[in-house]
Amino acid sequence: MSEHQQSLPVIEAFQAYLTDERRFSPYTAKCYGADLRxxxxxxxxxxxxxxxxxxxxxxxxxRLRSASGAGADIAGEVPPTVTSTILDMGADDIRSFLAHLSEQSYSPATMARKIATLRSFYKWADRRSLAPSNPMTLIRTPRQSKRLPKAISLEEVERLLAAPDDRDTLGARDRCMLETLYSTGIRVSELVDLNVEDVDEENEALLVRGKGRKERLVPLGSHALAALRAYRQKVLSDPRYRSAWEGPGPHPLMVNKHGGRISARSVRRKLDKYL
Structure with missing residues (x-):
């Protein structure tokens, strides 16, 4: 099967949106494309x-002509195209596809990533009036089991997450760091490498750069997302740190007391402090 047969023009248009408008790297757009193919x-x-x-x-x-008001007829294709079938799908159709994936024994994290890809695609299509609606608004991301460090107990984890005093900016940062590490299972080195631009809040995911600078999309849990929003509000309202997120990017997500990027060593010291 050729590259064109594996993809669709609408998928390539979506990937172009990711690289041109969202400023995702070509590798990340390719990962989205692989799930969509x-x-x-x-x-x-x-x-x-x-x-x-x-x-x-x-x-x-x-579809593009219809979306622009040119009045193109998008009905009556015989046989129906894959493009129109995908853009006209409802939530039950998506659930059938997810059931098909579940039969292939994908991990919960992989399933969550594929759902995040579909969520992003249909939101893009809906906003451009290429699709009559966004079926992903009715699809929930399945719960993932929490990845607990083997060295500490559940009680210690709960105590750790509750330890930072999030009434000030750096305390809110610490709570955000701990919740993010707990929710995603990413490495400390990956955490400190995150930029503000790597947060895909709409799709509840992080763009993480791992070993070899390879990028992957990691789902973000509700508690971590709430902590991130609280931290962001603190930074933007604090004149000591607001400038760290202003001007040309990229901007470090986790800032130190001087407004720069926090180091992995500092994060580990924080972990030792709160444990």
């Missing part, structure tokens, strides 16, 4: 059809 393959198989690039391009152009 799996979705395309599933839909094509359900339709018992092969992707015809020319017809799929026509279907996308018809």
């Amino acid at each position: 799996q979705f395309v393959a599933y839909v094509a198989e359900e339709l018992h059809t092969e992707v015809d690039w020319a017809r799929e391009e026509q279907a996308l152009q018809a």
